[in-house]
Amino acid sequence: MTHHRALLLLVVVLAGCSDPGPDWHGKDIQNLMPDLAFTLTDTRGQSVTADQTAGKIRLLYFGYTSCPDVCPTTLADLRQAVRALPETTRDDIVTLFVSVDPERDTPERLASYVRFFGDRVIGMTGSVAELRDLTRRYRTTFGYDEPDDHGNYEVSHSSAVYVFDRSGEARLLLRPDSMPPGQIRDDLEQLAREQPPS
Amino acid sequence: MIDLDFLAPYDVSPLTLVAFALTLLGYGYALPRLPPDERPGRLRVFTFTIGVLLCYAVMQTRFDYYAQYMFFIHRGQHLILHHIGPFLIALSNPLPILRFWHARISPAGRRWLRPVAMAYRTVQHPVVAPVLFVGLIYFWLWPPVHFNAMLSRQLYWTMNWSMLVDGLLFWWLMFDPRSPVTAAALGHGKRILILALVAIPQMVLGASIVFSRGMVYDVYEVCGRAWPMAPETDQLLGGLLTWIPPAMMSILGILLLLRRAMHADEKPAVQPAITQGSAP
Numbered sequence: 001m002t003h004h005r006a007l008l009l010l011v012v013v014l015a016g017c018s019d020p021g022p023d024w025h026g027k028d029i030q031n032l033m034p035d036l037a038f039t040l041t042d043t044r045g046q047s048v049t050a051d052q053t054a055g056k057i058r059l060l061y062f063g064y065t066s067c068p069d070v071c072p073t074t075l076a077d078l079r080q081a082v083r084a085l086p087e088t089t090r091d092d093i094v095t096l097f098v099s100v101d102p103e104r105d106t107p108e109r110l111a112s113y114v115r116f117f118g119d120r121v122i123g124m125t126g127s128v129a130e131l132r133d134l135t136r137r138y139r140t141t142f143g144y145d146e147p148d149d150h151g152n153y154e155v156s157h158s159s160a161v162y163v164f165d166r167s168g169e170a171r172l173l174l175r176p177d178s179m180p181p182g183q184i185r186d187d188l189e190q191l192a193r194e195q196p197p198s
Numbered sequence: 199m200i201d202l203d204f205l206a207p208y209d210v211s212p213l214t215l216v217a218f219a220l221t222l223l224g225y226g227y228a229l230p231r232l233p234p235d236e237r238p239g240r241l242r243v244f245t246f247t248i249g250v251l252l253c254y255a256v257m258q259t260r261f262d263y264y265a266q267y268m269f270f271i272h273r274g275q276h277l278i279l280h281h282i283g284p285f286l287i288a289l290s291n292p293l294p295i296l297r298f299w300h301a302r303i304s305p306a307g308r309r310w311l312r313p314v315a316m317a318y319r320t321v322q323h324p325v326v327a328p329v330l331f332v333g334l335i336y337f338w339l340w341p342p343v344h345f346n347a348m349l350s351r352q353l354y355w356t357m358n359w360s361m362l363v364d365g366l367l368f369w370w371l372m373f374d375p376r377s378p379v380t381a382a383a384l385g386h387g388k389r390i391l392i393l394a395l396v397a398i399p400q401m402v403l404g405a406s407i408v409f410s411r412g413m414v415y416d417v418y419e420v421c422g423r424a425w426p427m428a429p430e431t432d433q434l435l436g437g438l439l440t441w442i443p444p445a446m447m448s449i450l451g452i453l454l455l456l457r458r459a460m461h462a463d464e465k466p467a468v469q470p471a472i473t474q475g476s477a478p
Contacts, residue, residue: 032350140421160420
């Protein structure tokens with residue numbers, strides 16, 4: 001009797017794991033991750049919070065401006081994906097670029113960097129402690145390599161883009177390194193359609 | 199110099215802190231109040247404390263940070279939570295402490311505990327227990343489940359606690375000091391058979407991770423590693439930690455049980471001698 005019940009429970013658990021839901025190219029992280037929340041410093045040196053972009057679909061990405069390849073490629077892919085959307089949807093999407101290298105990424109430097117990737121990108125950073133809190137919240141990390149003779153060093157960081165819907169709920173994990181911009185576009189369009197702007 | 203920051207938890211879990219504090223306090227309170235002939239000796243107290251502290255260390259120090267961002271350290275964490283820590287705790291035989299506290303539970307409290315006792319008997323069934331022991335390892339290492347567990351804080355803690363609780367249940371079933379002749383404990387032969395059987399699927403799983411060509415657990419790529427290490431190396435080390443030490447724990451368990459079974463075999467030979475009155 002108890003064995004049958006245990007078996008039934010197992011079936012229910014496994015069925016729950018393979019629940020198809022809506023089809024996404026990215027990874028569905030609804031209910032896996034907490035809502036978007038942060039208090040950081042923007043490129044004008046002022047405090048910036050998640051509420052300021054409420055009502056928009058937000059793409060959160062961790063990187064640094066001296067990043068040799070991953071960050072520029074990812075930001076370019078995101079720009080390409082957003083540009084391929086209908087004009088009305090484009091304005092509903094903001095990219096939040098969080099630099100995890102506050103030592104080198106001054107507000108000015110960050111400002112000129114994000115400007116290069118279009119006007120729908122907001123650059124921000126914070127103290128290492130603030131950044132640790134935020135990365136821990138989204139189960140990711142960053143670390144610094146030993147500086148070379150010129151004082152340059154690499155920074156390890158997440159390669160994923162976290163997508164939050166208009167209400168700030170975590171929805172998708174995009175991996176631009178293995179996802180063509182067309183698929184990112186599709187996912188963003190589907191998400192924008194799901195919740196029309198209020 | 200010891201880095202004291204290392205001892206601070208990376209992700210504070212109040213439930214975990216309370217559980218470990220209560221365990222140690224409960225043990226420390228009961229110990230001097232036990233009758234001397236039941237009181238565990240220094241070695242047993244030491245074994246128990248080391249087992250508990252090891253489990254605490256991998257859950258509530260900086261070790262946990264590395265376990266979240268390195269696959270092989272995560273495997274080391276589970277090796278301690280599911281094997282080494284509970285192995286030591288069960289081997290230390292905390293039964294007198296449990297009896298001490300059980301005697302202090304009110305009859306109403308015992309009624310409340312009845313479903314717990316029923317669940318305990320179910321999971322300690324000699325077929326259910328090893329299936330659960332190996333099944334949990336496979337479940338949490340099933341790639342889609344593993345991915346989610348590393349993304350969700352709640353799932354992550356569920357995973358670690360389920361490994362610890364199941365480890366305690368399993369190793370207690372193996373090292374229960376009560377004699378199978380006089381108590382409802384499992385026979386030594388069955389225990390040895392279970393230990394040998396659970397080693398095989400763990401070795402298969404570990405070897406399949408070691409020899410896989412692609413990246414099986416890519417969540418560590420997504421979330422960033424604690425330090426730059428080739429993903430293949432990380433996966434290889436993690437696979438080895440899943441493969442070899444658990445098999446060694448089974449062998450160690452079997453040797454300890456064989457020793458105990460041999461002692462048990464010798465006893466009947468002594469007893470008739472006593473009844474014949476030849477003892478001084």
